[in-house]
Amino acid sequence: MAVMANQMTDLEIAQQTKLKRIRDIAESLGLQEDEWEPYGHYKAKLSLNIMNRLSTKPDGKVILVTSINPTPAGEGKSTVTVGLGQALQRLGKKAIVAMREPSLGPTMGIKGGATGGGYSQVLPMDEINLHFTGDFHAITTANNALAAFIDNHLHHGNGLRIDPRRIVWKRAVDLNDRALRHVVVGLGGPAQGVPREDGFDITVASEMMAVFCLATDLHDLKQRLARIVVAYNMDKQPVTVGDLGVEGALTLLLKDAFKPNLVQTVEHTPALVHGGPFANIAHGCNSVIATKMAQKLADYVVTEAGFGADLGAEKFLHIKSRLAHIRPEAVVIVATIRALKMHGGMAKDELHTENIAALQAGLANLQKHVETIQAFGLPFVIAINRFVTDTDREIKTLIDFCDMQGYPVSLTEVWEKGGEGGIDLAEKVLHVIENETNHFAPLYDVNEPIPEKIRKIARIVYGAKDVEFSAKAQQQIKQFAEFGWDKLPICVAKTQYSLSDDPAKLGRPKDFTITVREWKPAIGAGFLVALTGDVMTMPGLPKQPAALRMDVDENGNAVGLF
Structure with missing residues (x-):
């Protein structure tokens, strides 16, 4: 949600929150004294021995949070992830939030921080966004x-x-x-x-x-x-x-970094923040060890996958779930009216004005991501992450669309209200988990030929017409088969802004072709990376990086981290 003149920034909210000592958070999870190692007063590393002690305990239910294609208008996926975890806790459920660690690249570049927002943050946000536990x-x-x-x-x-x-x-x-x-x-x-x-x-x-x-x-x-x-x-x-x-x-x-990090949210819900691969290049999910440990420590694990369902969620469901034997119980698809209006052709500097036509045009992007989650056979709920600029007519238009399509939907206000603003979302997620059939299955078999695997991703998830391969990519496919690498899952490196490999094609483009220019074998990770478009593995800084707003005051407190 946008910050109003009389509202505090995310950093101000974080700095004014009275945190519990990490011992209290560890004890709330039933951890033994030798199973956690404090890093200061509010962070801890968790022992891998927890997995052995709790090996026979049933796994908690995993809820995956994804979104529409991101825009500069912002979607708030991490904010909804934290808010949903807090809401489940308010409903008396034993819940843990499992998230990625922020990268200093985007933090110093565009984002300025990536720990949620408002009253739905993981804390201490300044430390998590900077060096954290190293x-x-x-x-x-x-x-x-x-x-x-x-x-x-x-x-x-x-x-x-x-x-x-x-x-x-x-x-x-x-x-x-x-x-x-x-x-x-x-x-x-x-x-x-x-x-x-x-x-x-x-x-x-x-x-x-x-x-x-x-x-x-x-x-x-x-x-x-x-x-x-x-x-x-x-x-x-x-x-x-x-x-x-x-x-x-x-x-x-x-070895020490491999131990998951325990922190807390604004409302003291436990959170494991560990690992952080990019979703437009790598697989975009927090660590397997943190997610699996969270499943042993709680009944509900709320986790997020980077960018839209075409990137992070697809990779969570095809790579992480397959490897770690994680069966998600439900998916939350985050959408904002601001972003949908941009997908409908509206300029960023005009988003504060009502525009029903642009919103309706942008709904095609949301619908495609819903169809993707449906293709995986998973129950879902759409979370409308409300901003202060959203008008009643725009909200009604979006809810009416969801109702007409039969999509479960919840108006979510977790930035402003914390867990209280996510109660309706939490209740609807619990409802679909308990009442809808889960037919989760991958869209391709790893034993299929490499071209067929990526064609299924492109056609079903992106809505592409076909996939083309450069001469180099074709030669690499033959080489990979000779090396015995052709049975690995596919990890597509693609722009996050579009369903296609062209970042300028917003909304729901039609009749486009994905071009694979080159492959990168990630044999240790266990997948093949398909490089499409002009995605680079080393980003650059913008003309006005977020670092220009950052400072430290005379008391050593961070300034300008969002």
């Missing part, structure tokens, strides 16, 4: 340690016969830094290494992040790290981390 620093360090091991191997004789022109592992930094997209390393003579081209990914787009978030335990983490393909040798055969023999060292660097 997880991303550990992942970045592991990523760059691997890069150092590769270059060291070249320098000391290259026993694996790595082709320096075919090293695919990049360095990483968790910032938007376009100057690092393409670099040259090893300059300065024989003592400085072997000169070669290199580049940086943002940490949240790296395979190291994806591996971290999909591992089920430390043993699985080490095995996944060993499978990462870092280069190809002179015979064009893959070279892995296991070939370098450094998977143990990388696991050691990640």
Whole structure:
């Protein structure tokens, strides 16, 4: 919801909230003294031994929160996720919120923060949005340690016969830094290494992040790290981390970060905030270990997947659910009238004015995302995340549309009212869980040929006419089959702003073709990345980055984090 003149900002609300000590939150979950490790007064790391102690306990029900295609107008998916968790707690349900950690790239770039908003936030928001418990620093360090091991191997004789022109592992930094997209390393003579081209990914787009978030335990983490393909040798055969023999060292660097982080919401609902892969490049979900642990600690787990149902939700349902054996009980599809008006052709600077025609035109985008969730066989509820600029006529138009289509819908006011503003949504979600049939099933079988898997995603989820492959992508498909990689799920890297691979095509485009220009095998993570459009793995900063509004006051308090 937009901030009115007499209302506090998200940061002000967060700073004025009286938090409970993390011991109280841990005890509310029934955790034993040796199962949590405090990081200050309001954050804790949770022991992996919890999973062993609670192994026979039935899993809690998972509720997935997704949305329509995002716009600069904002959707508030994280805010609804937190608000729904708080509402379930108000209804007497034992609930946990499970979310991703924010990346410093978007935080310093466009968003300014990503921990929910208003009276539906995870706290302490300033710490979570900045360094938190150091997880991303550990992942970045592991990523760059691997890069150092590769270059060291070249320098000391290259026993694996790595082709320096075919090293695919990049360095990483968790910032938007376009100057690092393409670099040259090893300059300065024989003592400085072997000169070669290199580049940086943002940490949240790296395979190291994806591996971290999909591992089920430390043993699985080490095995996944060993499978990462870092280069190809002179015979064009893959070279892995296991070939370098450094998977143990990388696991050691990640062992503490791998423990899920426990925090709380404004209303003291427990929250596990852990991992953070981008959804337009990677799979866009919080860590498997945090979600599975949340299922053991609560009866209801409210989690979100990045961007719209065409990206995060599709990847949650095809990659994370399949790997972790998670069967979501229901999906919440977040929509805002502001965003729907933009999808209907309205300019951002005009959104404060009523425009029923633009809203009606934009409803096609919402309908497509509903159809996608229906295709997976899942019950759903549409959450209208209310903004102060929404008029009564616009709200009625949207609710009437949902009623006419038979879509469960709830007007949600969790930014302004916290859990109280999500009671109706929570009751409707519980209703569909208890009364509607769940026929959840993936849209493709992993044993299908690679082109067929991505065609099913493009046609059913995006509404595309077809998929085209560049000559390079076609050659890679043949190569992947030879290496035995063709039975992996697909992770599409695509613009978040459109159902197509063209960010300018808002609403519900028709008769478009998705073009796969290149593939990136993420064998450690366990999927194949299809690069479409002009999606880049290292974003740049905008002309006026959010960092320009950030500061710290004389008492050490954060300023301008949203």
